[in-house]
Amino acid sequence: MSNSTRVRIGVLGCGNVGAAFVELVGRQAASIEARTGVMLEVTRVAVRNLSGERTVPVRADLLTRDAHGVVSDPEVDLVVEVMGGIEPARELISAAIAAGKPVVTANKELLANVGAELFAAADAHGVDLLFEAAVAGGIPFIRPLRESLRGEPLIRVMGIVNGTTNFILTRMTEDGQEYSVALAEAQRLGYAERDPTADVDGYDAGAKAAIIASIAFGVKVVAGDVYHEGIRDITAADIKMAARLGYVIKLLGIAEIESADGSVSVRVHPAMVPVHHPLASVRDSFNAVFVEGESVGSLMFYGRGAGGYPTASSVLGDVIDAAVNLKLGTHGRIGTLARANVRPIDETSSEYLVSLEVVDRPGVLHAVTGVFARNNVSIRAAEQEGIGDDARLVFITHIAREASVRATLRELKELDAVRRVGGLLRVIGA
Numbered sequence: 001m002s003n004s005t006r007v008r009i010g011v012l013g014c015g016n017v018g019a020a021f022v023e024l025v026g027r028q029a030a031s032i033e034a035r036t037g038v039m040l041e042v043t044r045v046a047v048r049n050l051s052g053e054r055t056v057p058v059r060a061d062l063l064t065r066d067a068h069g070v071v072s073d074p075e076v077d078l079v080v081e082v083m084g085g086i087e088p089a090r091e092l093i094s095a096a097i098a099a100g101k102p103v104v105t106a107n108k109e110l111l112a113n114v115g116a117e118l119f120a121a122a123d124a125h126g127v128d129l130l131f132e133a134a135v136a137g138g139i140p141f142i143r144p145l146r147e148s149l150r151g152e153p154l155i156r157v158m159g160i161v162n163g164t165t166n167f168i169l170t171r172m173t174e175d176g177q178e179y180s181v182a183l184a185e186a187q188r189l190g191y192a193e194r195d196p197t198a199d200v201d202g203y204d205a206g207a208k209a210a211i212i213a214s215i216a217f218g219v220k221v222v223a224g225d226v227y228h229e230g231i232r233d234i235t236a237a238d239i240k241m242a243a244r245l246g247y248v249i250k251l252l253g254i255a256e257i258e259s260a261d262g263s264v265s266v267r268v269h270p271a272m273v274p275v276h277h278p279l280a281s282v283r284d285s286f287n288a289v290f291v292e293g294e295s296v297g298s299l300m301f302y303g304r305g306a307g308g309y310p311t312a313s314s315v316l317g318d319v320i321d322a323a324v325n326l327k328l329g330t331h332g333r334i335g336t337l338a339r340a341n342v343r344p345i346d347e348t349s350s351e352y353l354v355s356l357e358v359v360d361r362p363g364v365l366h367a368v369t370g371v372f373a374r375n376n377v378s379i380r381a382a383e384q385e386g387i388g389d390d391a392r393l394v395f396i397t398h399i400a401r402e403a404s405v406r407a408t409l410r411e412l413k414e415l416d417a418v419r420r421v422g423g424l425l426r427v428i429g430a
Helices: 016-036 067-072 089-098 108-125 142-148 163-175 179-188 203-217 236-244 308-328 364-374 402-412
Strands: 005-012 038-046 078-081 103-105 154-160 247-257 264-274 286-293 297-304 349-358 379-385 392-397 418-421 425-427
Touching (some): 016 038, 016 308, 078 089, 089 103, 103 108, 163 247, 163 286, 236 247, 349 402
Antiparallel strands (some): 154 247
8 A cells, every 4th residue: 555654563572472463463464554554564573582482483583682672773663562570571661652652562460560650651752552462361351441431430340360260260160170180280281380379379360450440440550459369279169069059169350449439449359150140151261351330231351361362463453553543643541540549358348158167066056147147247048068077057148348257257266166167258249
């Protein structure tokens, strides 16, 4: 096209996502040019190891170890950051923005910690900082949240945003595996890292939840504001009990806003989801995000939450937007993020499932329910499993304050008739 604008791209990082992105640009450049009038070309790619193996071949003449040189190169118009980590990514992105170059990043850790700082810098310099791939991989979710739902008073955003833990819980649910067995399978198949801490303890999902809360509610939420609780203590018995009661256990990232005072709650923890809820059917490594708004009602975004090509596809979508904006001399704004009033987990409310191993003798149920009553926790349903030494009491509460439920558990542990208090599971309503 004679009126096409050439946009030269410098890429920082060439792992699974970076290499897939370079390949996608080469494969789709002609169709992108025909539809947008922008000709994309990758001109430099910064890597740690020039001779390292790559999942997708990348031309050797594009590779360099000088990441700063890529950012400062006058032959680079737009920067893609897929290297991960906070430093030197922050320094490199800041330098690109200061030089007037749009940036597309997939770096959830960076944005969950210093996103507000980088958004403000991008607005000040009049360039895009886009990050669709930082949350939920290949699912186009951030753009609708930023644009289509910008005028919608959102109430809650919750979702399955970590494929590793969803794969593990799926295997525990469908095959009856214990956590350690399901984790080993996830590692063997490449879904889980050798050190799975970030995934199974909820930190990966927590970084994404911080970004979601910031964009959904227009407030500055960082990773340190997010309550984390992982899946290490979930057992096959917990999974079976949940199924018998009509629930599926999922690790959820949840961001909610309180209309009365504008405070936000951002947390990651296992939750019992009703089997008829759309999130209950999300299996294996897939992700899904459920959005609730005052006017729009409920929406769900579903798809591949990770992987080289799905994530690279999201990066490419952002690159096209940024390139078109660069051609037109405009950019998209996040706007100023207000200071967040973050509610601690003790001040949140939910329904809860509490299980107890107890001595099977007269008066035990009365003593246990008395503890709930003294702490203002109302019981919605109760049942006993087994007899004798195998007796187990299972309770589902009405909506109660987290602090009150935790006080109940502390007191229950002091009862002579209670042999063991099981883990606390929150119940997500229909």
